[in-house]
Amino acid sequence: MGQPHINGVRGVELDVRDLGASVGFYEKVWGLQETSREAGSSYLRATGLDHHALALHAAPRSGLRSINLAAADKAAVDALHEKAVGFGSKVQNAPHALKGVAGGGYGFSLETPDGVTVSVSADVAQHAERIDDKTRPNKFSHAVLRASDVESMDAFFIDLLGFKLSDKNGHIDFLRCSSDHHSIAIGHAKGPGLHHMAFELPNLDGLLYAVGRTKLAGYPIEWGVGRHAGPGDNIFCMFVEPNGFAAEMTTEMLQVDDATYPKRSVEYWKSVPIQPCAWGIATQRSEMLHKARSGKLVEELNDRCENLAPRREAA
Ligand SMILES: [Fe+2]
Numbered sequence: 176m177g178q179p180h181i182n183g184v185r186g187v188e189l190d191v192r193d194l195g196a197s198v199g200f201y202e203k204v205w206g207l208q209e210t211s212r213e214a215g216s217s218y219l220r221a222t223g224l225d226h227h228a229l230a231l232h233a234a235p236r237s238g239l240r241s242i243n244l245a246a247a248d249k250a251a252v253d254a255l256h257e258k259a260v261g262f263g264s265k266v267q268n269a270p271h272a273l274k275g276v277a278g279g280g281y282g283f284s285l286e287t288p289d290g291v292t293v294s295v296s297a298d299v300a301q302h303a304e305r306i307d308d309k310t311r312p313n314k315f316s317h318a319v320l321r322a323s324d325v326e327s328m329d330a331f332f333i334d335l336l337g338f339k340l341s342d343k344n345g346h347i348d349f350l351r352c353s354s355d356h357h358s359i360a361i362g363h364a365k366g367p368g369l370h371h372m373a374f375e376l377p378n379l380d381g382l383l384y385a386v387g388r389t390k391l392a393g394y395p396i397e398w399g400v401g402r403h404a405g406p407g408d409n410i411f412c413m414f415v416e417p418n419g420f421a422a423e424m425t426t427e428m429l430q431v432d433d434a435t436y437p438k439r440s441v442e443y444w445k446s447v448p449i450q451p452c453a454w455g456i457a458t459q460r461s462e463m464l465h466k467a468r469s470g471k472l473v474e475e476l477n478d479r480c481e482n483l484a485p486r487r488e489a490a
Contacts, residue, residue, distance in 0.1 A: 179254035180337025181295065183245035184358040185225060186315035187372050190234035191418050192480055197231050200417050204392040205374070206311030206385055210302070213276045221314050221374065222306035226278030226299050228315040228374065236477040237418040239369040241284065241292040242318055242359070244336070244352070245299070249281050252297045255336065259285050262335045267292065273299070288327040289367040291320060295336075309381035310388065312374035316409075316425050317358050319347065319373075321366035321470065328361045341431060342406035344444035349406045356407040356429040368470040371413065371421035375428065379410060382426045386412050389424075397421070397464035401457025405449040415463050419472035 191197040198217045201207045207219035210227055218227040232240055246252045252270050259266050267284040273296060282296030305313075322328045329348055332338040338350040341357055349357035362370040376382035386400060399412035409428040416422045451458045466472040 178337055179251045179258060181244045181352045182247055183353055184315060185243040185245050186228040187242055187318055188230040188240040190238045190240050191231050192237055194231055194233040196417060204389050211276045218277055221312040222308055223314045224301040224305060225314060237473050241294050243294045246295055246297045248297050252282055252295055255295055256283050259335060287331050289322055291367050309377045310384040313377050314375050316373040316375040319360040319362050319370040321362045321364040321368045321370045323366050325361050325363050332359055342439055343441055344405055345441045354430045356431050369420060370468045371423050373423035373425045376424055376426045379426055382424050385424055389414055398460040399457045401452030402454050404453040405444060413464055415467045419467055419476045421464055421467040
C-alpha cells in the first residue's frame with residue numbers, strides 16, 4: 176500500500192468555557208448542526224457526509240484540544256502508529272475503538288513536537304445524506320498552527336504522517352494530504368497554538384450569504400472578503416468567534432495534482448504582489464484578527480473570565 180499516510184483532515188476539537196453559547200454560535204450563525212452530544216461535549220456536522228467537522232468540550236479555559244486527521248483504513252492507522260513509535264513521537268495511546276458519540280471508528284492519538292494533540296482515525300461513521308444548503312459549510316477545510324520550530328513540525332507532518340509540501344512563502348508552510356492545496360499549514364510564529372481554522376463553503380454565492388448572516392448576527396468581518404493571491408488561491412473571509420479563535424470561511428481552494436503541481440520557492444512568493452488580495456479589495460486585517468491569530472485574545476478572554484468568577488461569587 177506504499178507509505179502509510181493521512182488522507183484527510185476531519186476537523187478540530189476546541190475547549191470552550193461556555194458550551195451552550197458556543198454551540199449556539201456554531202449552529203445559528205456559522206451554519207453547522209449538532210449531530211451528537213454527551214455531558215460536556217457537542218459534535219457538530221457540516222453539510223457533507225463526515226460525522227462532524229467540529230467538536231466542542233466544556234472546560235475552564237478555551238483552547239485547542241486536538242486536530243483530527245483521517246487515514247484510509249485500520250491497516251493505515253496501525254502502520255502510522257508503528258511509524259510514530261519508531262519516529263520517537265509522543266504517542267498517547269495504542270489504536271483502539273473510538274467512542275460512538277464521536278462517530279466511532281478506530282484510531283490513536285499522538286502529539287506534534289510542540290505538544291498539540293493529533294488524532295488519527297479510520298472507519299468513523301458517515302451520514303447517509305448531505306444537507307442541501309449551500310449557505311452552510313460543507314466540510315472542514317484547513318487548520319493553521321503557530322509554531323516556533325517550523326522544521327520539526329514539517330518533519331512531523333511530512334516524514335511521519337505523509338503530508339506533502341505544497342508551498343512555503345516565508346511566513347507559512349502549506350501542507351496537503353488530498354487534492355486541496357493545503358489542509359494543514361504551519362505559521363512561523365510563537366506557538367504552540369491555533370492560528371486559524373477554516374470551513375469550506377460550496378461556492379462564492381454560498382460564502383457571501385454566510386458572511387452576511389454572520390455580520391447580521393453581530394460579528395464583523397475582520398479581513399476579506401478576498402481571494403488570496405498567494406498559495407492556495409482560495410477565497411476567504413475571516414471572523415473572530417466568541418471564544419477568541421480566528422475562524423475563516425473559504426471556497427474555491429486550489430485543487431492540485433501530485434504529478435503536475437509546480438511547487439514554487441519562497442523567492443517566487445516574495446516576488447509576487449499578494450497584498451491586498453487578487454481582487455484588490457481585502458485590505459488591512461483588523462487588530463482583533465491579529466490578536467486572535469496570535470492566541471492572545473483567547474488567553475485574554477480566559478483570564479478575564481477567571482478574574483470575574485470570584486467577584487460574581489462574592490456579589
Ligand atoms: Fe486559511
